[in-house]
Amino acid sequence: MRKVVCVQLGPPEGLVVEDVPDVDPGPGQVVVAVRAAGVNFVDALFVSGEYQIKPPVPFTPGSEIAGEVIAVAPDVDLLAPGDAVFATTWLGGYSEHVALDAGRAVLLPPSIDFGRAATFSQSYCTAVFALRERAHLTEGDRLLVLGAGGGVGLAAIDVGKALGAEVIAAASSEAKLAAATAAGADSTIDYTDEPLKERARELTDGKGVDVVFDPVGGDLAVPALRALGNFGRYVVIGFASGAIPKLPLNQVLLRNRSVLGVDWGAWSMQHPGANDGLISEIVSMIGAGVLNPAKPVAYPMDQAGKVLRDLIERRAVGKVVLDPGL
Numbered sequence: 001m002r003k004v005v006c007v008q009l010g011p012p013e014g015l016v017v018e019d020v021p022d023v024d025p026g027p028g029q030v031v032v033a034v035r036a037a038g039v040n041f042v043d044a045l046f047v048s049g050e051y052q053i054k055p056p057v058p059f060t061p062g063s064e065i066a067g068e069v070i071a072v073a074p075d076v077d078l079l080a081p082g083d084a085v086f087a088t089t090w091l092g093g094y095s096e097h098v099a100l101d102a103g104r105a106v107l108l109p110p111s112i113d114f115g116r117a118a119t120f121s122q123s124y125c126t127a128v129f130a131l132r133e134r135a136h137l138t139e140g141d142r143l144l145v146l147g148a149g150g151g152v153g154l155a156a157i158d159v160g161k162a163l164g165a166e167v168i169a170a171a172s173s174e175a176k177l178a179a180a181t182a183a184g185a186d187s188t189i190d191y192t193d194e195p196l197k198e199r200a201r202e203l204t205d206g207k208g209v210d211v212v213f214d215p216v217g218g219d220l221a222v223p224a225l226r227a228l229g230n231f232g233r234y235v236v237i238g239f240a241s242g243a244i245p246k247l248p249l250n251q252v253l254l255r256n257r258s259v260l261g262v263d264w265g266a267w268s269m270q271h272p273g274a275n276d277g278l279i280s281e282i283v284s285m286i287g288a289g290v291l292n293p294a295k296p297v298a299y300p301m302d303q304a305g306k307v308l309r310d311l312i313e314r315r316a317v318g319k320v321v322l323d324p325g326l
Contacts, residue, residue, distance in 0.1 A: 002324065003095035004304045007058045009049035012308035015061075017301055023099040024071065030079050030102045031071040036118035036298065036321040037093040038064030040151070041240060042265075044308045046091065055091060061304075062093020062322075066108060066117035076102045084108040086117035088268075094304055096324040106279065111287045113295075119319040120293040122264075123155035124282050125275070126237065130213060130262040131159055135233045139164030141210040144200055144227060146220055147240055148185065149176020151319040154294055156213045157183040162290050165211075168203055170196060170220075175317050183294065196220060200227035208232060208255075221245035225257070234259045240314060294318050300326035 001022045004015050025031050043061040045051035066086040069079050079085065085105040092098055108117050131137040143160040147153040148169035160167045161184040169180035170189040177188040189199045200209055208229025214221060218241030225234050225247055232255060234247075252259055268275035285291040296319035299307050303322075310316040 001096040002301060003060050004062070004301055004322075005058050005060055006047050009047065009054070009057060012044055012047050012305040012312070015047065015305045015308075017304075023097050025073040025076070025099055027073055027075055028101055028103075029073050029099050030069050030076060030085075030105055031097055031099045032065060032067045032085060032087065032105065033070045033097055034065045034093065034095060034324055035067040035114040036065070036296070036323055037062045037095070038118040038122070038296070039304070039307050039311065039320045039322060040064065040122055041238065041311050042122070043094075044312050047308065060092045060094050062095065063088060063090050064118050064121050065089055065093040065098055066114040067098075069105070070097070072102070078102060079105060079107075084114070086112075086114075086121065088121050094301060094322055106283070109283065109287050112283070115296045115298060115321050116286075116293045118321050119151065119296045120155070120282070120286065121279060123152040123319070124159065124291065124293065125268065125278055126152055126262065126264045127155040127159040127213075128278060128282060129264045129267065130235050130237060130260075131156065131163060131211065134260045134262055135211045135213075135235050137163050137165055137211055141165045142168065142204050142207075142229075143211045143213060144168045144170060144209040144224065145180070145185070145213045146170050146191075146224060147214075147216040147314075148180040148188075149173065149317050150215065150240065150314070152215050152237060153213075154179060154183045154318060157185050158291050158293070160213075162285065168200060168209065170200075172314065173317075179294070179317050183292075191220060195223070197223040197227045200224075204229070211235060213237060216240050217245050218243040219245075221247060222251070225251050225259075228255065228257050230255045232257045236261050296321045298323040298326060
């Protein structure tokens, strides 16, 4: 089988595709033939060595997969060859075949295709955890989503609308804003051409927004914080811009604002049962049409480095997957 390998921490262009012996299921495991592997910003952090967890090299990146079960261990009776599943792997997903504990593989309903199944878990779990559990977004709230053309930004728009919010999408290009509008955003801000704080206040009749969802950081952080109204909540998701901002605490004090950190990955590992329930709930909402993840763009495995570079440089629109069959 083929898999993508990080042989040395550094730029994603250093990733290689290797032919390796096929895998067999160990006790309690299944082997999944990967039909789509989600590509996420966290994968780029693993490859560069900038994530807080640094796996020893060589390793295979890839934290989300979807595909078909092709082999099961003798002690596994809940899954069978031919079952369509998706799973969070954290590492190892950029591969033709992946062996994983059977309990981590979730049966895929017919309403969700492999591409969307391999790209919704991290983004939608992050969005629901951030907006509902941390920010307590409620119907009628005004939500400002930064990085709105990226995968987690589009998920935040979708989740925000499902929770009854008015969504303002902010992004850096016409293509990203078009994707945000297609995802349900009520209005948009191009922050390469419009002042973020002033435009957000105009769109809310001077009241300011109730929640900021920020996966970008950098220079956008302070104007986004200043766009919050009374009792506004600033939700820190990540720093796709590469720069960790320093927020002026006087702006947090003003209007009784709050700054909330979101680390869904750590929470999911600390509370696996609750996270399983969250994933099941999101799957049901997708099946019922309440949530509508966008279809990703597929690339062959040997373009993993290019795709990660596009994510790092913030050129990618929406979600992308690696398809071992291409």
